[in-house]
Amino acid sequence: MTLTADPRLDAAVAQGWEAMAVAIAAAGAIRASRWLARRAGDPDLAETAEALFAALLGADPEDRGEALLALAEVAEEVEDDPLADALWEGALESAEATGDADAIAEATARLAVLAERLGDPLAAAEYRIAFLNWRRRPGHASDPEAVEEAFDEIVRLAQRDGAQKEAAVWAYRQACYARLLEANDERAVEGDWEADSEAYSGWA
Numbered sequence: 001m002t003l004t005a006d007p008r009l010d011a012a013v014a015q016g017w018e019a020m021a022v023a024i025a026a027a028g029a030i031r032a033s034r035w036l037a038r039r040a041g042d043p044d045l046a047e048t049a050e051a052l053f054a055a056l057l058g059a060d061p062e063d064r065g066e067a068l069l070a071l072a073e074v075a076e077e078v079e080d081d082p083l084a085d086a087l088w089e090g091a092l093e094s095a096e097a098t099g100d101a102d103a104i105a106e107a108t109a110r111l112a113v114l115a116e117r118l119g120d121p122l123a124a125a126e127y128r129i130a131f132l133n134w135r136r137r138p139g140h141a142s143d144p145e146a147v148e149e150a151f152d153e154i155v156r157l158a159q160r161d162g163a164q165k166e167a168a169v170w171a172y173r174q175a176c177y178a179r180l181l182e183a184n185d186e187r188a189v190e191g192d193w194e195a196d197s198e199a200y201s202g203w204a
Helices: 007-015 015-042 047-057 061-077 081-098 101-115 119-134 144-160 163-184
Strands: none
Touching: 007 015, 007 081, 007 144, 015 047, 015 061, 015 081, 047 061, 061 081, 061 101, 061 144, 101 144, 119 144, 144 163
16 A cells, blocks of 8 residues: 555545545546555556446446445455455445345455454454344345354354353354254344344444
């Protein structure tokens, strides 16, 4: 990552997606694409990035979501974690607005990886827990594999964080979900699979 001649966009990265969205809108697609290319140290990136930023600034919600996913991937490829974190937050927000379960699962997983890389397993787990809470809402559906992956990761992260009791609780919840899935219970695919509708939460 290289600091650029556009301090407003550089500063917005550290402030998160909300600030970035404002800065990108103010800059426009051409300026934002040149900024990203300079930040990545890859002049050839500008042309591809311009189309993505144009879609991001457009009116179609699905196009905006796809552009955010692609831009976040670019940030990861150039190992710009702060930028990737902000863009994945944007991708998650966009996916939640459109109800795109696959994109929600993908953005959640990437944010969790970034949080763990920064040495915060609880924060990483909370992204996974938020996905499960989203999935449990009425009318929300997803690939069961995304739910199972979230459970796997929460158990692993709890163990890594030294929260052995909580790891056992999450493993039990996972086993209950697995039984529903094996029984072809529709709750394993859509809506809340828990008898208690209280939202999941992390550990202290």
